[in-house]
Amino acid sequence: MISFTERQRLLVQLLGELEGAISGADLAALLGVSVRTVRYDVQRINRGARTELVVADNSGYRLARVAFRDYLAQASEVRAPISNAERILLYLTTHPVTDVYDVMRDCYVSETVARSELARISSELTGKGLSLSVTGARVQLAGSELALRKLIGQMVRQAMDTVVGRNQRIAVHFPDIDVTSVHGTVAKVLAKSRIEPNDIHLENAVITLAICLQRRNSPLTQGEYSPSRWSPSVDKITLEVLEALVDLYPDRPLAAVDRAYARDVLAVTLSGHLQIDEVPSEVDQQLENAVRQALTLTIEKFNLPIPADKQAKLFRGLSEHTARLVARNKLMPYFHNGLRESLKSRSPLIYDAAVYMADRLFRGLGLPLPDDEIGLLAIYLGLYSEATTFGDGKITAVLVCPRYGTLRDWLLSGLMHRFGERLRIVDMVATNREAIGCDADLVISTLGEQEMGPDTVRISALLSEEDLSCLENALTVAATRRSRRCMAQAMARFMNPSLYFADSDVTTSHEAIRFLCGQLYETGAVPEDFEESVRLREAYSSTAFARRFAVPHSMDFMAHQTSVCILIPRRPIPWGEAEASLVMLLAVNSADYDEFERFYQPLINLLMDPQRFAEVQKMKTFRDFSNYLVQKLSA
Template identity: 25%
Template sequence: MKPKMIKLIRILSDYTEFVTASSLAANMDVSTRSIKSYIQEINSFYPDAIESSREGYRIDKQAARRILEESGTHIPQSSQERIVYIINSLIKSDTSVNTYDLCDEMYVSYSTIKNDLQAVKSRLRKYDLQLNNNHDNLTVSGLEKNKRRLLSSILYDESNVNFVNLETIQNIFPEIEIELIKDSLLEIFDRFHYFVNDYSLINLVLHITIAIDRIRNRNVNTEDIHDMPPISSHEYELARNIARKIEEDFQIEYNQAEVYELALLLISRATAIDYQSITVSNLGDFITPECLALVKELISDVNSFYYIDLTEPEFLIRFALHIRNLLQRSKNNYFSRNPLTEEIKTSCPLIYDVSVCLSSIIKERTGISINDDEIAYIAFHLGSTLEAQKNLSEKVTAALYCPSYYDTNVKLTDTINRHFSSELLITNIFTEERELEKAGKSDLVLSTVPLNSVIQLPLLQISPFFTEKDVQSLRRQLTEIKTNKRRKQFREYLEYLIVPEFFERRDDLTDYDQVVRHMVGKMVSMGYVDEDFEQDIRAREQLSATAFQDFAIPHAMKMRAHKTGINVLISDTPVRWGDKQVRIVLMLCFNRDERFIFNEIFEPLTMVLSSRENVKRLVTAGDYQEFIGMLAGFMEF
């Protein structure tokens, strides 16, 4: 379909009421005659897509979406999608982006883009970034790290669409009974003493569903497994049992290569209660050094540009196996069909765009061109991992040590989840104490028996029957862990802002003028502010004194420091500050690109210092570390 017609469809999609031909012509800078011609041609291909009346024209929304999808134009189709597209274009471009070019790329009118730019400006402002418009040539100014923080936030927001839940999979594959696959997996895991968390279970169900779809469509894995590292008979038997059940339920046949791939898939996602599975250390036994180096380069690239850490072992193993299989499929000139492609493109454009960038790296290193379906699989891995990361960051993670029969482990896990599913995620189940060394990244260890050794992680002993007393104990433990996490983050902010050189104890500065002159001088000498900062401090003080009871927080009204920091002075003798006598002075300076830190720290800091008891104790701090520790410890969450 011609670009002009696509643009007309996009413009009509923005309206719910009828639009006159003259209005459409003005929007598109063409004649009304051309508008009528375009509409006639569109309706010849898609009858009744555009309705006409004496009031003008109106398009059927569903028809518009179908036309755009069928024409292969995967362009933003809502205001929110356009905002993400514009932000991504601006941040990734080395030069200015022209407003009219955006209109052409997204097939929308100039007025639509102007409205979207207001929302873009608001979104940028939250990350201390500024939208510049010079005669419709757009740029973004601000710190590079803030640009990446913004892209990172968009990626995590997109992962919220949860395109990997069981209901979505069922809608995409209506002829495959998804619940049956899930139930079969859980039943066989139970029999083989395997544990899988909810996130990994959904991933397994999706991949097995796709395998069923592939085999039904005669796209069978023909890899020669004799060239591959042998797999333990225990886990191969697990895969064989699942394959038999899938064959029986869905009337398909798993060959040896399919069973081998299923075994790799299982041991990268499920935790064997009594078996050592694939780890980062032995991953090289299953994929080539070249493939592993490529995977690490891809992960490093995402981290360096988007500030997203994908080195978590489960993702690394799963992603490495996926890239290995992708490269193997390419040798046979076979790529997987992906029914999620259109949905991911539409609902997660930035995640998809990141995946396109990764596919270009793969092409540079291997010469393999990857199609849209395979790119969408990469997007799926990224999206599901970001979603899991977000959930993990909001939940406390725990390893369960329960040296008893497996069904007891499962029942105990289910009982705990019924009480704490929104707060706690059990990531591993162990039946031997020596295995607890694998629980290093967990926040907590739950054990049904006393331990013989000492572990570094918080430990809570519970009954195998998880009584009401256990519920209360675990609730208290979760509250304490969450509080400590927030306190740790606040301390990290403090250590970033208050460098050791900015902590000082004096007894010879007795009034406001001496203190301000001295503290500003230090900040100037360390390159944080210019000399006119003192004038800014005094101007703010004249409007309203920044002294509160026993402390003062002098700061400028404008955030134009070179660096963000807090200069701390403790006076052994009270300092005259207007009509107050202060013992602690915290002089703040903020760079406008780091306003988010100001928002995070200013209010809690003043709340801590508003307690005279806290100030009395802070005055006794003997050194920098003790002061930071006290300040963080006083925080109430």
């Protein structure tokens, strides 16, 4: 059995994202280690697997995908060691009253490590309904059973995000329960009733039920949980699931309150998949008003392209979703959205809109939304938004063609028939001289006169296949040229060499945000409360991407001047659950939002590519950095 460290799991993940090979130096830079350490990790992975999972040759390192897939299929488990803090927390969930020496013995840590981790855990439990006290040698974890289950759910959620060794890390939390068997049992009962909940809701219900079964010796009490009332048909389905779980684990019957709790978990999970009269919808006026206001403000602020007729349907869907969310927030100790990271990286603007809406819902309803729930809001907003276009997206052209009968009309008709979705003729003139100085991306000329420059493509008046091919190439070149020009203009406006900081000694995300916000404030680009807004945005959802870079920004478009502040630390900075080797703080003025939107998504896409990111890290000066971005973003 092979045991991957966190760094080795990340190494495998990075290689899995690449199509080809990557040099040892680039891979080391991405991981924030030396080339020697990369060689050691690769040797450790291959030696432990007894096969070449990572290929090293003259071209660099690459993942042997077939060998890796076969190995995972044959290995019983790929082990992922858990941290000391997680091991101690797991121990405390079953031994809430203990002493330091038992923690040392059963968690395999020294007294110094035990006391240090206990102190850190104590501070992290603040605001979670739990408290950890260490008095002399005595250790006590206090709080309600429901709060404790939520803590376990959070640890399982972190295990779910593990790239390699996920199953083993999840199993650590369920030593007596087979989560796969619980999933199969629940799905089988629901299938008999022709109910097919989506994978996200089913997974969350299964994990919550597994936590109930695992914690059967610590049942909920009537004082901390009051069951809800559901229609007879809902009761019938949920009871069938619970009976099937009793058959699966006859030696782990649930207490009365836990059975009622499990029934409510299932009912809330199924509420979005049954007829509306099957489950009472608690969409009261206050909730509807809060959702309507949050949605309206979000659409206006982010200029979301949602037609008016779709807005009404979106509002209804979000209102019902929010009502279920209220119930789920009270019930579910575990919620995980596996689409979260792809939504953040592939649709960052929609995700930012969802974060803003989550903040408005919290202000209106006092309803806290974790990162995974925000991902569901992003799905709603994205599904109802139409594709964004900047202008009409077409290449503008001046057509040079002499007046000769219906020749112009025939030629124009042919051009629009073939290139109508990409080309817009803004003017027609008779000579090349008349086209000089016209405001267009391209000149299409049927004349063979003097040279006109690189923006001119010559064709015959009969539009032969060769002409069409030349036009196809010319349109592609013109689009690239215009994109490069727009990108260069945006970079020149938004990026400033005085706001570029390489080889920084900053070591924490808190310090990085404070430093960069301070720099922007000194230049007059942002107001005094800008940093507070940036931290609020970060509190809702980490702005770290792909465990490589972070793009912090404010919740509101409050900058006096749109600016990009760049920091490249000497060593990767811990950023939430990830690390950042590049930090780009964005300050956006609302008047520049449309122009900013044009390059924000391409910027994220570029930095998500491990190979490109490794190249970015090599840029030591602002000029090299900005030129590289302009070149790659407009390619």
